[in-house]
Amino acid sequence: MISRRSAIAGLGALGLSQLPVSAFAVAPGPFEVALSEAEWRARLSPARFDILREHATERAYTNEHMGERSPLLNESRDGTYTCAGCGNALYRSETKYDSRTGWPSFWEAIDGAVGTQDDTRLFFIRRTEVHCARCGGHLGHIFDDGPPPTGKRHCINGLAMEFEPD
Numbered sequence: 001m002i003s004r005r006s007a008i009a010g011l012g013a014l015g016l017s018q019l020p021v022s023a024f025a026v027a028p029g030p031f032e033v034a035l036s037e038a039e040w041r042a043r044l045s046p047a048r049f050d051i052l053r054e055h056a057t058e059r060a061y062t063n064e065h066m067g068e069r070s071p072l073l074n075e076s077r078d079g080t081y082t083c084a085g086c087g088n089a090l091y092r093s094e095t096k097y098d099s100r101t102g103w104p105s106f107w108e109a110i111d112g113a114v115g116t117q118d119d120t121r122l123f124f125i126r127r128t129e130v131h132c133a134r135c136g137g138h139l140g141h142i143f144d145d146g147p148p149p150t151g152k153r154h155c156i157n158g159l160a161m162e163f164e165p166d
């Protein structure tokens with residue numbers, strides 16, 4: 001059994017002990033939109049910064065985080081869901097559905113709009129993290145319990161997105 005302490009010691013041997021833990025969760029770059037932490041903080045509200053740049057998750061159903069709320073769970077107009085960090089078009093309304101999980105859910109992203117990686121931050125749970133392909137901003141996770149035709153559920157933080165009606 002490998003203890004957390006020896007795992008950290010192992011990282012130290014590799015010269016990685018100075019990296020903040022969150023560095024292991026950051027999506028691989030480089031990205032077309034690459035800003036410093038200070039620039040992101042200036043551009044985003046505190047709640048959006050926490051979700052997009054620090055991988056936080058808003059509450060289910062109220063879609064509230066740090067005093068901000070997103071109305072996008074109940075958005076039903078035709079239109080495009082865009083990245084709140086960089087404006088990249090992420091999801092179309094035609095692929096949105098009610099997953100009854102309390103977060104805006106889609107069965108497919110717009111072609112090339114998002115990237116994925118294994119999220120191993122929860123030690124014993126393996127999830128697929130999904131992020132904006134243009135700025136690397138964390139959006140949510142993808143699960144395999146979605147509807148046809150893809151069978152995928154893109155479970156997305158409402159505060160990670162904006163909505164532009166057609």
Ligand SMILES: [Zn+2]
Binds near residue numbers: 084088133134137
């Ligand atoms: Zn983005």
